[in-house]
Amino acid sequence: MSQKRTTPLEAPSIRKHQCTVDIRLEKLGMVPFFWNLDREILQPINNEFSASHFHAGQPIYYEGEKATMLRVVVYGAVKLIRQTEEGKEIMVDMLKPGEYFGNLNELGDDTYSETATAQSDACIMSIGNREFRSLLNMYPSIAVAVLDVTTKKLNSARQQIHHLTTLSVKKRIAHILKELCGKFGEESKVGMLLQLPLSRKDLADLAGTSTETASRVMSRFQQDGLITSGRQWVAITDINALSEVVSSN
Amino acid sequence: MSQKRTTPLEAPSIRKHQCTVDIRLEKLGMVPFFWNLDREILQPINNEFSASHFHAGQPIYYEGEKATMLRVVVYGAVKLIRQTEEGKEIMVDMLKPGEYFGNLNELGDDTYSETATAQSDACIMSIGNREFRSLLNMYPSIAVAVLDVTTKKLNSARQQIHHLTTLSVKKRIAHILKELCGKFGEESKVGMLLQLPLSRKDLADLAGTSTETASRVMSRFQQDGLITSGRQWVAITDINALSEVVSSN
DNA sequence: GCACTCCTTTGAACCAGCTCAATTTAGTAC
C-alpha cells in the first residue's frame, strides 16, 4: 500500500473498517425496506442480521446451491452472474449498498438462481429466509417496500431484454455506462469515476457481448472523448454524448 | 359459426359468457394473491374490482399511458409488448388467467412500461392502484403473495436475458414452446395444443428474432415431427425432442 | 528497478441471423 497507486479507484481498506456494529443500525435504516420504521422496531430487526466481509473477487454463493439466506449489501459492490456449462456468463445485476440479493422464497428447498461475487471488497448483512419472511408478515410496510424494489428490478430486466434485441452493442454499452454512472459515479479529476473495479469482461457480460467487442467499443468511446479508462476502471467524461449515442439514428 | 372450422383452437365465444358476476368471486379466489383468504374477506375485495371484456387483438392499454390500474386476467390470454419508435417490438410476457399486470407503483404519476393487448378474447378485472395498495397494507399475506409472483417473474426475465445471449434462436424457440406448452397446452388429437392464437410473429417477438427466422425454425421442427402447426396455432407433438433441442451440443 | 501477470487491444476470417423481396397457402366468408 506504500507504493504509488495509479488506479484512480479508492483503496478498499479506507472504508472497510467503518462497517462496525455501531453503524450497522444506521446502515440498516438506509435500506429502502426499512424506511418508515421506528428505531425501536429497527433494533430487534437489526439483531436478526449478521454481517460478514468479502474480498474483491470472492464468491458469496454459487448458482444452484441451496438457498437459505437473504442478504443486503452494506458496503462495496456485488455482482450477480448466470453461467452456462461452457463457462459463458452474463451479468444479471450489479448491486450497490442498500440493495438486497439472495433468496426470499417460501421454503429453504430452493436453490440460488445466480452466482453472487464481491466485485470490490464488501460488507454484507444476512438474514435467514424464514426470519425475513416472518418480518414481512409482521410489517406489511416492509413487504410493500420489498415488492416495490422487486417491481423496479423486473422492469429494468425487461428493459434489458428489449435492449438486447433492438439495440446495437455500441448503444447497449453506452446505456450501461450511463446507468452505472448514476449508481456508482463519483466526481473526480478524471470525470465521473465509476467507483468499482470494472473490467472489459464485466462490461461485456453486462451487455451480453464478447470481451473483444466491448473493448473495441470502449476504445472508440475513449478516442471520441466520451470516457477515460484504464485497467479495471472507467470514468465518464461526457455523459450527454453517451445519451446521444443511445438515441442516435 | 355454422361453417366448419379448420383451426383446432377453441372458438372464443364458447366460454365467453361464463364470465358472469356469479363466478367472479370464484375466479378471484383462484388468483394466487388471494389463496389463503376467507370468503368473507374475499367478498369486499371482489367488490373493488370491475370486469371488462376485450376482443382478440384489442389493446388494453398503451406503453407510456398514465398508469392507474392493476389488472388480473380472468379468461383468455394477454400479451405484454415493448416497442421501439421504428415499430420493432418484443414480447415481454404472455399472461394466462390468474396473472396480474398493469401497474402497482406508489402513486398514479407513473406510466405503463409496456403495451397490453388481448391475445385472444379476454375477460379482465381491474382495480385502482391506490385501492390495491391499501389491500396490500391491510393483508400482509396478499403483499407476500404478490411479492412471490413478482420474484418468479423477475427470475424468468433474467433467465430470458441469459438465453438471449447464450442460446441460438433454435434453442430459444424450443424453450419458449416448452414454456407455452406448460402454460397454455391442452390435450388434443393433434398433440398438446397451445390454446391461444399464436402467429410466427408472436413467436419471433417472444424469442427476440425476426418473423422469417422464426418461420424457418418452425418449419424445421414440423419437418422433424416435433410440432404440428398451422396458421396462428401450434401443437407440440414431441416435447421430449424439444427438450433435447434445448440442451443439445 | 525488474519481472511477471493478466487485462486490454487489434487484426482478420467467418457465420448466424437479418433484411428485402417474391411466392405460396391456410383459413374464412359467401
Place this chain on the structure above:
DNA sequence: GTACTAAATTGAGCTGGTTCAAAGGAGTGC
C-alpha cells in the same frame, strides 16, 4: 366450390458481431 386476405414460407445477399490468435501495456510484488 370460389374468391379473397393475411399469414407463412422460401430464397439470396449482406453484415454486425464472434472467434481465434497474437501483440501490447498497466499494475503489482519482490
